[in-house]
Amino acid sequence: MRHSRPHDPRAPRVSASRPPPPFSTPPRSHVMLWCLIVLFLAVKEGGAAGRVTQGPTFTIEPPRHLHFTNSSGAVVDCMAEGVPAPALFWTTGDGRRVEQVEGLREVAANGSLVFPPFPAHRYDAHVHASTYTCRASSPAGTLLATPTLVRAVVVGHYEVQVYDQVVMTGNTAVLRCAVPSYVQEYVTVTSWVHDRSFQHLSLAAWRYVTVVVVVVVVIVVVIRKW
Structure with a gap:
């Protein structure tokens, strides 16, 4: 004799299992996008791993001595190359970085040290009778050029x-x-x-x-x- 269990309304319902939905193929445009992303990351990582750094080397080095008159002015060129490209700046004899002095001394965008023409009364020994050193610096290293001794001569009347x-x-x-x-x-x-x-x-x-x-x-x- 078969006995049937009373139905419990709180018991979970058991439904027949359904087959999973069939696999849907992503659009072709999505596949191409993922391929491009993977290719870009691979090239970027390979380029970073194979990157070569090179310390600075001077292509144009300043002269040891520079003499000029107050009526002519002068430009001291300094150029360097390397990987990555080095930054150029100048220092004085005591190691301080060269700053612009209005009308007497300035550093050009290409790294050249510029001494504009100046009147006789504006002669400054700290600017016109000093030693300057060009420095090329990058993450790969720093290179110092031979110091340049600068002398300016005032053309005009003078008395002893x-x-x-x-x-x-x-x-x-x-x-x-x-x-x-x-x-x-x-x-x-x-x-x-x-x-x-x-x-x-x-x-x-x-x-x-x-x-x-x-x-x-x-x-x-x-x-x-x-």
Whole structure:
């Protein structure tokens, strides 16, 4: 005799299993898009893995010495190459980065150091009588060029002076011929005037030229007692 269990309305219903829906093929445009994405990522990764870096090398290196006049100005070129391309900048003799000085010094976009023409009264020894070094820097390294010694010469009228010295009888007086700083390196004292007569100086014997701060001439002073 078959006994039937009473129906429980809270029991879950069991339905006959249905076959899964058939696999749908994605549109062809989607397949092409995924292929392009995969290809792009593969090329990008391969390029990064095979990238070669090269430290900076100078193609144009600044000269060791540069002399120019205030009426002409000057440009000091510096160019370098490398992978990646290096950045160029200049430093002074004490290692500080060169900054623009309005009307006297500037750094061009291509890395050249520019000294524009300037009037005589704007001569600045910190700018026009200084040492500069070009630097090329990139993630692959930093390269320093040979320092460049810059000297500007002011073309125009200048005066030399001799200052009075007070000495006692029998002592030695030292008279200094003071030459303006902006022409010292380019002026040579060749003679002195005493009582309207020239006293010629032999450079081979004296060797007092204006490379030094002053030209020193020693004169023995003898004062007679009346």
